[in-house]
Amino acid sequence: MSVRNVSNRERDPSSYKIRERDTLSKIAKREGTTVDELARLNNLADPNKIRAGATLRLPGQRDGFDAAASTQNNQGLRRQPTQTTGDTFDAGTTAAAGITSPNVSGTQNGYRNIQDLGAFTRGGSNSEAAIVVGTSEGNRRPDGSTTSSYGGHTDPGNAKHNRGSFSYQGGGARSPDHADQIWNRELTNATPAYERAARAAGLDPNNALLASTFFDLHTQSPRAAQNFINREMPKLAQDPRGVTRDSLIDARVNAYRNDQGVLRAAGFDHSETRLRADQTRRETALVSALDARGYRTGNTDQAQPSNVPIPQPRPASERPTSDTVLPDNVPIPRPRPSSERPVTTTGGATPTDMNDTAQVAAATDRAAVQTRTPWISQYDASQVERAGDKACFRAATAMARQAGANVTSVDQRIQVATSEGPNGITVDRAAAERGRNYIDQQLAAGKPVVVGVNHKTGRNVGNADGITDHFVVITGRGTDAQGRTYYTFNDPATRNQSRGADTNANNRFYVDPNSGNLTRAGPRDGYVVGRQFDVTMVRPNA
Known part of the structure; x- marks a missing residue:
């Protein structure tokens, strides 16, 4: 294992x-990293502009997240065995394997897709990523509540202060929620490379288990995560077990090997x-x-552990605050087998086929202007308050909110529509x-728009205009093969994502x-x- 001897890092191995006469490229070469990585870690808009005397964060021994040596005690606190000088495993282990596969069946592992990975990592401590990865870190519980270590604790391995869901150790965090916002942005920045690698391997990047594994591994060790996407995901696509818990564990372990197959994990004494x-x-x-939060669809023959009880949500007064307030996180139960479900539709305001599981093929073209708006079912109690037949507007506003748009009052x-x-x-x-x-202006700004629609004869007495029967979310605008302008929308009136989403x-x-x-x-x-x-109506954003 290489040992660096850099004088101004001896006091703080995570900074420089x-x-x-320093340049970012010289520093990157000296520290065994890249200009892009340094620019990303330090939020540098122009990598050519750095100032002598300023301090850079480094992806080194312990940058706050390269925690390859982290384990947990019974209280969920991070601790780290004594390490040697240098990184927790050797540099130079991120070469791509060059293996590709058209096989996408490996991601049919019983976990539904995350419609929008950007929304998954948005919302401070209320983001799904903060809760799911925070559970792995020991700072959160699957219901979104926090453990004693969430508010802050000292890492015994390097005496640094951890705070928030991700055990953030970097500077500038005013609170645990702010720390979570910072690392959510880090995960968002890392997502495009993950998506490209998954598609190149023939895997679905939106699969909840695969994506959560990448987010968790990137939080623990960005270098191992790079090996994971470059080298291990192509192997996962060819693994006869598919993308399961066991195959992912193997891939995570192998991500700590160098390109010669030698395990380099100094924090675990190799x-x-x-x-x-x-x-x-x-x-x-x-x-x-993921199971407790309703991401398991049940469509798999792969056995996965699921012995955690479904927790009850905390009262609103006890939940962590955030700049983005999400609906109550009340997990939904697993769906019953289709043979046990009634074949009838709902009899309420939104006649819905509750047994609709047919996969609708995605459109072959794509809107030129497209917002990052997740699809949410109005029957998903984990994301929609009072989910059910009459929850279309609440579901629509939840989708808009997760895409950064707050719908104004009626x-x-x-x-x-006038009559x-x-x-x-x-x-x-x-x-x-x-x-x-107005819709065009909002889409150009990257924001979706909630609209009311009429879909049946007969006056509606439940909405303000007496005309609107339902609400959907306009997410993009494009031109079809005939040259006609169209607007894509997410429809919450189904549990079938492929039918309800704008794809x-x-x-x-x-x-x-x-x-x-x-x-x-x-x-x-x-x-x-x-x-x-x-x-029938357009609902402006704030």
Whole structure:
């Protein structure tokens, strides 16, 4: 193992004080890292502009997250065995294996997809990543509550102060929630490389178990995570076990090997037994957290541990605060087998086929303007308050909120429909144009827009205008092969993500040339997700 002898790192091996005539490339070469990594760790907008006397964070022995030597005691505190000088495992172990596979069946492991990985890592301590990875770290529980170590504790391995879900050790964090916001951004920045590697390997990057494993490993050791995506994910795609807990544990352990296959994990005394025990514990914690939070679909023959009880949510007064306030995290129970479920639809405001599991093929084209808006079912009690037949607006606002848009009150709506009769709605053409212009402006700013729609005959008495029957979220705008402009939308009126998400080619509004309104053609009866939708109101964002 290489031992660096850098004088201005002896006091703090996780930082470097910039000297005269230093450049970022010189520092990167000296420290065994890259310019991109240093720029990312230090949020440098221009890597060519650094100032002598300033301090850089380094991806070195203990940068606060390269915690390859971390284990946990019974209280969930991080502790680290005595380490030698240098990193926790050797540098130079991130060469890609060059193995690719078209096989995507390995990600059919019984865990549903995370519709938007950006939303998964957004929201401070309320983000799903903070809760799931925090469970692995020992600072959170699957219901979102915190352990005693969340607020802050000293790492016995390097005497640094840890705080928050991810055991953040860096500077500038004002609170545990702020520390979580910082590391959520780090995970967001690391996501594109992970997505590219997963697709190149023939794996689905949105699979909840695979993505959570990457986020957790990147939190523990960014270098091991780099090996994981470059070298181990292509092997996972060819593993006959698929992407399961056991295969992921093997991949995590192997991520600590160099390119010659030698285990380099100094924090574990290069002991595979000790390292495997730690990786098994962490992966098992991820499985427990994902199961408890409703990510398990049950469509797998792979046995996975699931003996953690479904926890009850804490009262609102006890939950950690965040700049982004998410709905109550109440886990939903696992779905019953289809043979035990009733075949009838719901009889409430949103007729829904509760047995719909058919995979709808994604559209072959993609909207030119597309926001990062997650799809959420209005029946998902883990993300929607009072989930059910009448929760479409709450689900729609939850989707918008996770994409950074806060929907204003109904008094500020753009009312497109003025009345409803036997032949449908009457449209105010000027209001329809104003609504489209507003939607275009918001999409250009990266924000989705919640809209009300009419999909059935008969006056609706439950909404402010007496016309709106349902709410969906407009997520993007594109042009089809015929040159027509369309608007994609997420529809919460189903439990089937492939049908409700904006990837479904049927979830598109087109401009009616007669009225100027946005409409989706379809019948006036049957399940809501297939009906004709005519936009009735546009709900502006704050």
